[in-house]
Amino acid sequence: MSVPPPLKPATLHDVARAAGVSPITASRALSNPALVSPKTIALVQQAVEATGYIPNLLAGGLKSRRSRMVAGIVPALSVAQFLPSVQTLTETLAEEGYQVLLGQTRYDAAREEAVLNTMISRQPDGIVFAGLIQSEAARERLRRAGVPVVEIWDLSQRPVDMLVGFSHLKVGSALAGFCLARGWRRVGIATADDHRAMQRREGFIAAFGREVPTACVTAPSNLERGRRALADLLAQDPALRMICCSSDQLAHGVLVEAHARGLRVPQDLAICGFGNADFSAHLLPSLSTVLVDGPGIGRLAAEMVLARARGEPVAQPVVDVGFRIVERESTAGG
Amino acid sequence: MSVPPPLKPATLHDVARAAGVSPITASRALSNPALVSPKTIALVQQAVEATGYIPNLLAGGLKSRRSRMVAGIVPALSVAQFLPSVQTLTETLAEEGYQVLLGQTRYDAAREEAVLNTMISRQPDGIVFAGLIQSEAARERLRRAGVPVVEIWDLSQRPVDMLVGFSHLKVGSALAGFCLARGWRRVGIATADDHRAMQRREGFIAAFGREVPTACVTAPSNLERGRRALADLLAQDPALRMICCSSDQLAHGVLVEAHARGLRVPQDLAICGFGNADFSAHLLPSLSTVLVDGPGIGRLAAEMVLARARGEPVAQPVVDVGFRIVERESTAGG
DNA sequence: CTGTTAGCGCCTTCAT
């Protein structure tokens, strides 16, 4: 049973020889069986077993110009926001034999460019980028390279190529409307300092009609920073009635800090998050939030890239998936 | 300023011609400048600018047999446990020009094998696998392929190759000792159904001396399942004094459910988690947990792979990074 | 320090 390990792994040539056919026939038997007779296919498959052949996708990709890899680029893997999108992207692509190459920009423009350059060198069949690509040089290089690009989780007048996202400004104004409708005037904002979160804040203020107390924390946000943010906000205005947060993690921190200070939520203080994290519906009180279809964004981005890879046109290269405010206990009453 | 986009992207040949040198010299100027005169380097760099050259790492990898890619395989990206390791792995590798290829097994043995096969076809310079590789066929194929493999987050008598982890049995027995020392006899376990979590449970029971009420939830665990787990456990024994959980997410859920039922933590019910999630220290009460150095595991794994890629021997191919019980408010008193 | 030669393993193109 046990075959001694060959020093050199078997190549398609070895398989072809073992099967008594030419290399190209072996190749077709494996990647395009429709063109080969059933007899030959069986022969080749036996030869594959016998030789322990494992194809070299690098070599195949060189000639065929299809690497079957897609770059997935996020600020950091720890940004919980993007995880469902990346996970679904990876799964959807895997079903079609594509793998995701991971890149992290750390919210850093210089690294963003470096990461994109490295990715281009790897000849990916697509690039999915969380956020908008800022660097003009990178945008130009991507267009030149002709790689399909999908920017996700934001909206832009001038995407590099394709886009699946929604308007953060509109999220902000929707939240402002939400507060105004309930008569909440003393509202504070706890926000991370990333571009998208700040845009939501801008949208909020524009619709709210005036500046509001703001606590700004370094991205990525987390529970601890949420606690500090509330402390900061209450120092600015102890009578705040409502806090809008740039993530559910931050909102959770605000909630914990509120409890630590004996504030009742929502009676004394209402709280709203963003992103509908898996825990939000199950906190005490359950957390109101803004729902965005993260998995849907990942799946759509994958399908766009796959369509391009197959040479099909993409019907709708820019998709606004929208969002929805989910009212739960933390904003009840009002 | 604006150069019209070339139909064909520039190759190293184009750069060499523009610089008036041979292709191999251009190659060396870019990838091994120490071997080339400063004058030539400058020439080549100008040519790179002029042509807009972007190297093709696929082609380079084919010849040099170094793909500069490392496979990173987890059950699912949403398993919070592994994120710090994957993030640090990705960062550490990126510093050396390596990228991570993402794979997800979904806790599924069949997919585990499929994912590993796909990864091998991509000629990675290493494979970092969260957990132990179960499939004997895959283990054999990996050895044949000669790819450096690092199994992480577990310990084994027979790793495929290298390993960075710790003993889950020992974690369990340490937790049992922790409970016994405080005189807590009515202890329940809330656990996910994955292999490692179940091992911790086994270690607990062995050291505790008897079976204990157990609520078992489907992995990956989250807050909602933690709430259900406590409900389940209290139905089994309403007088439980302490709950050990297989993750901090689960423990968080147990904490929330305890509060929902008017139980005081830790006075009525003590809770301990696992993994030291970023939020654990900042909950009310702060959550006791088992600390494991996730980023450290990722960094070590990266360094092992890099060492192998450089042809250096790995001094310690199996590393037990250990763990530490972190006592916080949720287990105070007792 | 630089160049020549020769492939890496596979697949596209064209022929049969």
Next chain:
DNA sequence: ATGAAGGCGCTAACAG
């Protein structure tokens, strides 16, 4: 349905 030729873009291995 199968095969032959050639080359994808780059870099080892050797020369000079």
